[in-house]
Amino acid sequence: MxxxxxxxxxxxxxxxxxxxxxxxxxxxxxxxxxxxxxxxDTKKQILGAVMAADEIDAMKPEEINTFYQNRISSKVVNIEGEEVEEQDGAQVTAETIDVGKNYKKAPEDRLYPVFIFQEEGNEDAVASYIFPVYGNGLWDNIWGYLALQTDMETIEGITFSHAGETPGLGARITSTDVQQRYKEKSIYDESGELVSVVMQKGEGKDYSGEPHKVDGLSGATITAEGVNRMLKSYLEHYKAYMEKNKEGSSRMASN
Amino acid sequence: MSTDTAEKEIAIKESEALLSKRRKKLMTDPLVDDNPITIQVLGICSALAVTTQMQPTLVMALSVIFVMVMANLSISLLRNKIPTRVRIIVQLAVVASLVTLVNEVLQAFAYDMYKELSVFVGLIITNCIVMGRLEAFALGNKPYDSVLDGFGSALGYSWIILTVAFFRELWGSGSLFGIPIFDGISSLFGSDFQLATNGLMVSPVGAFIILGLLIWVQRTKTGYVEH
Structure with missing residues (x-):
């Protein structure tokens, strides 16, 4: 018809x-x-930088919310490491800052959230600092949360997420065993230079003796390079804040 | 196949049993004898991609069942209204809407699953099984029959991907639905005993191998030969 x-x-x-x-x-x-x-999910990612993944998986949504509220405090800083409380007349909180949107601005104009993981039962004692990082992978944006110990040098933990990396290749940055590789690595070399931690090309080598290198992702070199660039650039951006809050320099900075 | 069923339909009486022999055949045919994956070799892409673990595979299977049943139903209801010249794009619009719906629901109620399945839920749109059944069956048959046909085909797809996922997760990660099986077995034999997992199973290559074996076993049993 x-x-x-x-x-x-x-x-x-x-x-x-x-x-x-x-x-x-x-x-x-x-x-x-x-x-x-x-x-x-964002809270889970933030907590993932300082907690084991299966520990978080075992928690119910309400438990995560309370745990987050009890143990994480947050602030917003600028590139100079100074705390920012309002911008253009509006109050800013770390939770409402869209790191991805800020990423489009020039580094000097961005706002940088800092999440502080507190010791249990003591709000003033810092267990570790968690910094959001953001960058480009192969197909789309990648981001993550990097936790540093109070010496501001040693990596406590890290979580990565991605928008569209290839499953089985670049998307492996979200897997626990890849993220585990960053644990205990150091972002400063002996001379005090910020060198970040660099994912190497190829996979399967043992980098346990080298504090600035981690094993790479086979078949996902561009994603790995994106991760490296992302870490390096954001560590530079947070450098001022890190210097100021380094354990020993200005003890227990206002919290 | 499609034209046969369409012509036969006219001869069938109104008072057919709810699950008559013919209707049962609609549902059971795609399970083995006319399985969309192993016989028609459709929908391979998602069968390879999502089957590393049981849980996402199950969600994927349920999504495909929902999409196929609803798409077959709506296209069958509209079959006399759909203009023939734009029927493909109409089918596509209906399928795409249903898939978007599934995606939205997953995002709201199973965010982890939504992240894990990511693009593959969207790719149900391009799953040849869905469009294939709409074009071949739903356009020429009554709604109830179409629902059964869609359900059968989706079930045929589902059991295959679940089987593949079963072996891939068991051999690749040593677990099922995230519950460690290998560790449990190993601990029965003392601390020195360790069941090894095979990394190949986690990669898409593993899916190819399992799927190939599955097709082999099935075709040996049914005696199906490609012409």
Whole structure:
């Protein structure tokens, strides 16, 4: 049966409108729930830098929220390492800062959130500092949270996430065994220069004796390079803050 | 195959049993004899990609079942209204909407799953099984039959990917649904005994091997030969 053009056009319009309404309707209804899920996921990523993954997996969403509230405090700093409380008349909090959006600005204009993991039961004692990092992978953005011990040199832990790296290759940055490789590595060399930690080309070598190198990702060199650039650049951006809060220089900086 | 069923339909009486022999065949045919993956070799891409672990595979299987049943139902309901010249794009619009719906729901209620399956849920749109059944069956058959057909095909797809995932997770990571199986077995034999996992199973190559073996076993049993 051959339909008239008018029929085809009318049918298409009706179909488009119906499907469009259906989709935008569900998106609107589900949005608040999705937002909550996303926030929870961010908290998990932040905590992941200082806690074992299976420990976090065992926690219920409410437990994560309370744990986060009890143990993490946060502040916002600028490139000079000075604390920022408001920008353009609006108050800023670390949780509401979109690191990805800030990434598009020049490094001097960005705001840098800092998350502070506190010792249990003592709000003034810092266990480790957690810094968000952000950069480009092979296909899309990658980001993560880097936790430094109070000496501001030794890596306590790290988590990575990505938007669209290849599963099985670049996407492996999210796996625990890759992130484990960064543990206990050091970001400063002996002369006090910030060298970051560099993922090497190729995979399977043992870098346990070398404090600034970690094993690479076979088949995902560009993602690995992206990770290296991301760490290096953000450590530079946080350098001023790190210098100021280094254990020993200005003990227990205001918290 | 599609034209046969379409013609036969006219002859069938109104009072057919809810699960008559013919209708059961609609559902069971795609499970083995006409399996979308092992016989028709469709939907391979996702079968390889998501099957490293049982849990995401199960979510994927459920998503495909939902999409196929709903798509077959809606296309079948509209089958006399859909203009023939734009039918492919209409099918595509319906499938894409359903898949987006699944994706949104996952994002809201199973965020970890949403992150893990990422692009593969979206790729259900391009799963040849879905469009194939719409074009070959739903366009020419009544809604209830189409639902059964979609369910059967999706089930045929599901059991294959679940089987592949079973072996890949067991041999590749030594666990099932994230529960460590190998560790449990090893501990029964004392501390020196260790069951090794095979890294090959985690990579897509492992899926190819398992899938190939599966097709081999099945074709030996059914005697199916490609013409």
């Amino acid at each position: 051959q339909q008239s053009n008018a029929y085809i056009i009318t049918f298409s319009i009706i179909l488009t409108v119906v499907l469009g309404l259906l989709l935008s309707g569900t998106a609107e209804v589900l949005k608040p729930i999705q937002k909550k899920a996303e926030e929870l």
